[in-house]
Amino acid sequence: MLTGIAGTLESNDAMITVTPADKLTIEVKSVVDAFYHDQIVKVIKDTLFDSKIANISVMCQDKGALDYTIRARLLTAISRMEEQNG
Template sequence: MKTVSVGTLESSDCLVTIKPHESLEIEIDTVVHDAFYEHISDLVRKTLKEHGITKAYVIVQDKGALDYAIKARLTTAIKRMRDDNG
């Protein structure tokens, strides 16, 4: 299994990294932690669930991205991981 990173660390974007892992672990590092940590965390969990991801180490490094940007980055990462790993 290969690790994939999607997105960038540039302002208003986010870098989503998914690593193979024996359980589901989520790490969210965001510049808007106080106001939106819970919100982003829910969004990430919901998106992972939609794609049936139960085992992965997911790292979201958020630089102030909007909801749909985070969701798009995460979805792409999931798809790319599945493509790469057949």
């Protein structure tokens, strides 16, 4: 299956996995979920919007990454997925 993975499970990083989908699904597992769940989802949605992607499945395993790290890992995962697509 087509997937793009980026990032690590080190502290302050996030590992993001994306796969093509016919609707938008975002799953977040975070060490700071109680405090930043909504913010993480927002960063993911904003990044997808900027990349003009509406339908995709995003899985984010977060180890306390800052917003820009989550954004970068998502962008990398998307570009890796698209590269496979050729």
